[in-house]
Amino acid sequence: MEEKSILKNQVLKILAFLTLPIFAMIIIIDCVLIYYSVAHPEIKENKDFYDTDMFIESYLGEVERKSSSLKDEVEEGYFIDEYGYWIDPAEENDRMPIYVQDGEYRIYYQTNHTKKKFIYLLINEETKIAYTNIQQTAKTNTLEKLKQEIITNNKYWSISNNQIQTNIDRLSEENIVRNEDLQEISEFSTNKQYYTAFDETVQNLDSTNDITLSRALYNQTQALYKYAYSTLAVSIILGAIELIYLIYSLGHVKNKEDIYLSWLDKIPLEILIGAYSLLFLVEAALLVICFSVVAVDVNLCVMLIMLVGYFSILSALCGAGTLLKRIKVHTFFKNSITYRILKWIVKKYKNVKNTISANKNLGGKIALYFIGMIAVSGILILVFGGFGILLDIVFWIWCYYKIMKEVDKFKQIHDAAEKIYKGDTNIKLDESLYTGVLKELAVYINDIAGGFSNAIKESLKSERLKTELITNVSHDIKTPLTSIINYVDLLKQENIQNEKAKEYIEVLDNKSQRLKKLIEDLVEASKASSGNIKINKEVLNVKELLNQVTGEFEDKFNGRGLNIISKLPEETIYIKADSRYLYRVLENTYSNVAKYAEENTRVYIDCILEEENTVAIYVKNISKDELNISADELMQRFVRGDKSRNTEGSGLGLSIAKSLTELQDGTFNIYLDGDLFKVAIKFKRV
């Protein structure tokens, strides 16, 4: 926390920010001072500037610089005004310097506004033209007067046809160091008289010579170099501490956890760099201007330079700070116009790609791809020539491979759809494998499969719930029914004389028994139709079963005068079925016959071996009522041949028989032909 609050202390930060450039400048100045003092040991010896090598070097350097500039003027035939601008005598007559005719010589006064510290006079003997930067006055309007003006200075140096004349001892013919500069000056002095002088007394602004600058540097260095080392050390330490502190605290602001970004940090990188380049250019220009003040007043110059330098370093710090911050929050490249343009291009590209892939117009899409493929193929040949054909082959093989992959995916979806069509709804395509239209197709197929599978599950569930409901309700009905049956029975045992009462009790007895049967049938029918029954199949002898069942019903049939005609095959026939439920099927069929057959008719029970190993049991009888109802309807629940429902029975018998037969993998069908009622039960022979 402590550390954090220091990092977030705004005052401390501003203080460090504002003082850091000062230390930086002290360091720079100290370095310059140290460099100078080391490079020029004379400084430490406390010599006068005019006795030093520095003066000698800078003076000769100035002479050479001026001579090479004058050489251009002489040879090219133009002039230079006092600010250093070229003047072409052929075109700029009005800007030409003033001249004075002195006999056959014409003297051009190249400066007329200020006195210069470094003055010269060049007399070209060939063209009889003299150049000077001395002001034109009455005292200087002849060559002789000009020469006097120069020679009277206590520092002058002249050369003519390689002959040096000077009052500076170290630059005299005997003492001068013969170097390249002198060589050039000597060559230039052929057929010319070249006079130069340094006028210490002139106080004018004169940045046109190196001598003044050298003198200023010399004097300042001499005054300050003693303090350079200590201030340098202190500045480096303090500056470094401040710099490190600034780097660490960069972007941390009070009451904010994240790194704070100011308006400066939001400027795109390119604009920032551009702006800074411009700023540095301006600052450099300002510095140059400041430098020119050096000749007038070195202290002022230094102060100006320091001021400009201070703000330059301050602005540079700001720039470095924002760059560092950008790196800290990883927006260095992101926050640039280039990045935005690239991003925009990528986005556009993706949009186009998406538009193509989302395009519902398959034909158009394929055409697009096709055109693209041909284009690529053409480009390959155009670019690579003969080798392109080889590349083309590879490309087309690749295309073929890609297309075949898509075709394969299409085939997978087709297979899935086929499975659903055939009833297998347990299908899940991996949608992520597909793209575009195929993906949509896969999603649709999955949805359809899921929907089907859910619908089947739901219907099974609802069927089971229905059975459960019926079973539970039947339990609840059975309890009161028990009381009804018992008390009706008790009533019957009472010695009731009233005939009508006896008759009523009889009705109650019949109906309560019927209700009991109805409930049992209802539960069974619902279980049978929902498949909620466990079937235990075993091998059964059909003949034996039919004999047993016929035996069970013989009395009932005889009671209604029904004559059973059984036609069973000689050989023993076995089928696979659940004996209990198959008995229920036959019991219901026989009961139906016993109830609805015309009295005193024959009932035919046939067992026939049919083709493909099918065992068929036919039960045929003549209906006592007209059968104005379809066979399918008869097998539905609660449907009875007589619409009046007068007879006993629930109307569930045949429906239960059909359901139970089908649960045992048999078939149960009813055929009606006039009054002929025929039941066909078929099983596979074992």
Place this chain on the structure above:
Amino acid sequence: MYNILVCDDDKEIVNAIEIYLEKEGYQIYKAYNGKEALKIIDNKELHLVILDIMMPELDGISVAEKVRKDKAIPIIMLSAKSEDYDKIKGLNVGADDYITKPFNPMELVARVNSQIRRYTKLGSINQKEENDDIYKSGELVIDDSKKEVTVDGKNIKLTPTEYNILKFLTKNKGKVFSISQIYENVWEEESYGAENIIAVHIRHIREKIEINPREPRYLKVIWGIGYKIENI
């Protein structure tokens, strides 16, 4: 005088059963839930318990389980639940019989009598010396020397053919015989289309010896295979 506990949450059913059983000379105790039943079972000397399964407080299955821990009193379950699964469960926890609602009152009385006889008297008969001429399965006894058939001690009247068929099946109790096998063994000649006759006889025997011919105890029909006398 035998004591019977009747327990059912439906009072009218309990009352009706009381009327039937009192006519037979039994002393009736009544309870309307499992907890009351357990109280009476603990405090009275009982010879039979009739229990409903679906009752408040404590259901019949739990009561039967508790009784069976230390008592051998016969228990008859009386329930509206008619699934095979329910019957098997009831009999497995210790019930001696299982009657589904709605029941025939006469059947209930017959089954009560049967259980009481078995619990109180028949235990000693089992000690009697086995006679060669006596064939039996549970309470079905055929005394061939007297040509006499008794079920639960009651005399049964059968025709000679029925008697012969029953004697043959009881002699070979537990074995299943097809119609033609029975015919050949009883008539001692080959069968020609007489199959129906056997089936009819069997049904008649069943109606005479069984309390409920639709759910026979002794003479079982194996559909599509044959008939047998259960070995009890």
